[in-house]
Structures are given as structure tokens and as C-alpha cells.
Amino acid sequence: MGRRLITYRPSWSTRIGRGFVVMILAIAQSALASQSVPLEQHSGMPRAVIRVRESATVQGKEILLKDLAEITARSRPLVEALETLPVGQAPPPGLTRIFDPALIVIKLRQFRIDPADIRIESPRQVIVAGAHRIIESSRLFEVAKAAVLRGRDGDLEQITVRPDTLPTDLVVPPGEVDLRARPRPASACPEPCRRVDMGSIPVVVEAWVDGRLYRTVSLVVRLSLMREVVVANYPLPRHTVVKTTDVRLERRDIGSLTHEPLQDLTLAVGRRTTRMLAMGDIVISNAVELPPLIRKGDLVTVIVEAPGLRLTAKGIAQEGGAAGQVVRVKNTASGREILGKVESDQTIRVGP
Template identity: 30%
Template sequence: MRSPADSGNRGLRRGLFHLATALMLNACVLSTGLSGEEAPARVEVILLPEVTVRGPQIRLGDLGVLRGDPALAARAREVIVGQAPLPGREREVALGYIHIRMRQSRLDPEHFNFLAPDRIVVRGAGRTLSPEEQIGAVEAAVRRVCNPREGEELVIEPLSTPVPLTVPEGELQLIADPGEGNAHAASIVAVRLRVLVDGTLAAMASVTVRVRRLSPVWVATRALRYGSILAEDDARVERRDVAGIAQPLPPDSAPVGLRVRRPLSAGSVLTATCLDAAPDVHRGDTITVSLRAGAIRVRVPAKALEEGAAGGEIRVVNLTGGREYRVRVTGPGAAEAILASGE
């Protein structure tokens, strides 16, 4: 039979055992908690202070290096941080905003150890098209359209310096359009320039140039009146800028003997429109008109109602019968009748 003292000792020992067990469990829990707080992050993120990105979006993987858990790092690299700046432009991305974007992608930033500045400067990748490159493309297009003649010198001068153009990286193509008619008819030409990257329009510009076409042509040596006939000392060949001048007379033409159709000042470039053939018949002249009828040829006098050169048609009136009809001038003071069908 156990004494009351033995029962009390057993109870005390049982209590001490439970207390020791509780203390050990508590120590284990505390140890586990501390080790969890001090455990290293699963992914280390090292971000650069400045980066250049290609494409329309900024991803976390574009901003630096992620290493650690392969699956988690791969997910984090694809997190879209924001829209990329335009080529040649820049924007800032804050570290706090990166954390927000990660949470929106269901990634806890607490699982990542960041080594990064507070703000990251992001630049859009691109290349700069220099003013010299733009002017070179414009000059080539103008020369191709103008197609200078033999002995003609084409001088192309930009009137202003175009600004540099920044475009995305890729296969570059410059298309300059001076306009077929503009380059030929004007001395000041505005050339449209389109910049294509990988076949897509990336930029546009306009470059204005002065076009000088230096060519040997006939010019007036002195002032010439309307209706005057060019003599040998009235014109000579000089090298002139003929851009914007229609139909200048080349040096192999023969202007001597032609008639001036409008007043010309000394030094004016002679053109096909300001000269014409001197008339062989003047208005009011009495001329001889030939009429053929088979083997019979008749000559009659007539009065010219118009002036004309050889090969041209004029109206005349018969001096004997007063009949008006048309003739073709054959030379000075001479013409042949133009018979209507059936006459």
C-alpha cells in the first residue's frame, strides 16, 4: 500500500515532465520561426541604374539580372513593368513601382532580394539619321529626276539643315520624292523624305533645296525689241543657270535670223517660246499665188491678210475678183493655193 508521500512525489515528477516537454516544444517553435525569418530569399534581383530596351514594353528581365530559383526567376523576368519609351527617348522606373507590378502578377517581392537603385533610367533603342544622310538621299533623288544633259552641271544646295531623326533599329530605307515636274520646272524644290524601318514608316521630313542647272545656252547681248530679227552680234553662248527656264536654246541651235516675239533685256536666256521664224510674208504684202490644175499652173496676185513663214497657212484676197481664200506660204512673197476637195 502506497503512502500519501509516494503519491505526491509521483505527481510532482509528472508535472515536471510536462513542463519540460512544453519548454522543449516552445524552443523548437521559436527556433523554426527564427530560422524562417533569416532564410535567404529564393531569387536575387540585381538591377542596373541605366538600361536600353528594344520593343514596345519594359520587362523586369530587361532591367538587370535575376538568379536563384529557376522557375520563379523565369516568371519574374516576364513581368511587364511598363511601356517602353520611344526610340531615343527615356523614362524613369521606380523600384516601388516594380514591386507593385510584381504583386499584380501574383509574385511576392518578399521572396526576392533586390540590389537596385531607387530609380532606373530606361532608354528606347534606336539609331539617329544624321542631316548629312538625309541631304545625301535628297540629292540623289533630285539628280535621278533631273537627269542632267551632256555638258550640263547640276548643283544642289540645301536651304536649311534638317534636324536629326531618331528611328527604331532595323533595316533602314530612305525614300526621297522631289516630284517629277517640280525638279524640272523649279529652282527651289521641297523634297519629301520618308524613312522606313523593316518596311514600316518610322519618320517623315521635308528638305528644301535650290537646284542650279549650269548649261551653255544662247543669251541676248543687248536689249531686243519685239519683232526685231536677230543678227549675229545680238546673241552669244554663255554658261547659265537654266533651272526653271523652259526650252532654253542649246548652243547647237541657230537663232540668227529668228524674230523676237517679246521684248528681251540684255543677258536674257533665249528660249524657243520667245523666238519664232521670221515671216516670209507680212500682212498687206502683195504676193504671187500659184495654182496647179493637172499640168496647168497659174500664177495670180493676191493681198496677204495675215503674216506667215514658209510652211504656214495664211488668208489672202484675190486682187482681181476680191475672193478670199487660204494659201500655204512657200517663201518670201510666194504661196500656193490650198484647194478644197472637188475643186
């Protein structure tokens, strides 16, 4: 890329004034020469030279002249003033912008620095990049993983964590980076509910740079809790009494379940299903129940007991019930409806 010389063109009155100064300098030079006194070596040289580079990387929100150029000047105060001269807005970290060196003269005037006798050598344009560093998505995941596993020391050997969704690599400005992650609160689920916060968990990761929050990103991680649980071998329609051959134990991910799964075959065998179970379904606690010993309309024996008293009567069950459940039963003799506890397939006990 060719370089160009940016010159400051003074007004006609300024040029006349300069001509007068040149004439005075010529007279002074002649007088000094006759007295053998040399002129200063920098006489006739520019006050400062600004050599602008073709590209630059800047840090912060502003572009300073020292970011773009090499600066030499006759005096140190002038060098410092030129170096700290803001000439434009810096691009965000990781991005670039094109800077027009012609703006330097405008900025000199804006900050009351006389561009006269300042030589500017520059390319046609300057590519300015924002200084940055990259935080890879894998590191963001590791920070999120540590956050969701915090406080789960007892289950660490049985929990696996993998990313569901990952953000792209994070671009941040240079500096001391501190990543802070926090899981979002889990949504409520109806009781009885396994509040173990498994399955897909949204996590917020904050990137702090030099003690200030710079960027917040979101990702989702999936927690799998592996346990040996009861699984259906075949499709089981609703109200099927489970047999030994109907179920098996299998190691499965129970992280997404909202109710406790059965982990003992004896808790399923002999009970009946409360809903349809497909082949391979995990049998959870509310998917089976004790089968009713008494059905609605069954003729039963009602036993009434009190201290020093025991009576029996015939009754008709007004609703079905399993062992230990309290059901309504009507006395066939009196027509009175009472409550009793199912004791067997033909007996309902009333009283303590």
C-alpha cells in the same frame, strides 16, 4: 543619389501567421542542434534581392525588370519570372522617361508574384532611355541623290545635285536599317515641254528597321543641268529682229526650264523675238520666230499653178506671214479670198 529599401508590409493576420512559423522554426532549430544537423545556409534570407540601377537603356516597347536591376534569387524559375516582369512602357528611341521603383511592388502583385521576402534596393528614381541609333541628314541626302540620278547615265557628267531642304538627323531603334528613296511624280507642264525632271525635286525617304517601315521623311534636292546656250546680251523688245551682236553662247543651268533652250546662234540670229527678253535671259525655242515676209494689207502677186496651167493675179494680204506659212489673200479683181503659201516678200503661191 541615396538608395532606399522598398519593403513589403504584410497585414496583421499575415504577421501572426509568420510569428507562428518563426516559433516552429525555433523549435526545429533546437531539435536539429541537439542532433548536430545544420540548418540550410539561406534560412532567414530573402527569397530574392532586386538591386535597381540609377539609369538604364531599354530596347522595345516595354521595360522589363531585368533592364533596370540585377536580380538574385534562391531558384532559377523565380529569377526568370522576375527578369521578364514588365514594369512599364519604354520611351521612344532617343528619348527618356523617369521610372518610380515603387511600381515594382505593384507589378509583382499584378502578375501574382508574392512580394513577401523579396528585398528591393533602389534609388529614388530611375532614368530610362530608349535605345537608338542616328542616321545623319547627309546620308539621307546621298540616298535621295542616288534615287534622282537613277536612269540618267548619259547626263551624269553635266548634272549637279545639291540639297534644297534637308530634314534633321533621323533617330531610329537599333536593328538592320534599310533606306529606300523615291522621287515624287513631277507635275505636268504644257506642250511643248522638256520632260527632263530637273530643278527642285521632292524626294521621300523611307527608313525600314528589321524589315518594317519605321519612319518616312521628305526632302527636296535640286538638279542642275549645265549646257552651253544662247543668252541675250541686251534687253530685246518684242518683235526685235535678232542681230549677231545681240546674243552670245554661255554655259548655264537649264534644269528649271520648261522649254528647250537654243544652243546654236544661227537659230536666233535673223529671227524676231516673240516677247520681251531681258539682258541675260536664256533664249528658248518659242522666244523667237521667223520674221514675217508679208504684212497684213501688203499688195502681193498671187501665183496659181496646176498641171499645164499657170496664172498670176494681184491680191491683198489679209494677214501677215513668214516664209512657208499659209495666209489668206484677197484677189483684187474678183474679190474672192483664197489661201496661199508665202514664197517671198511679194509672192504668194496657190496650189501644189
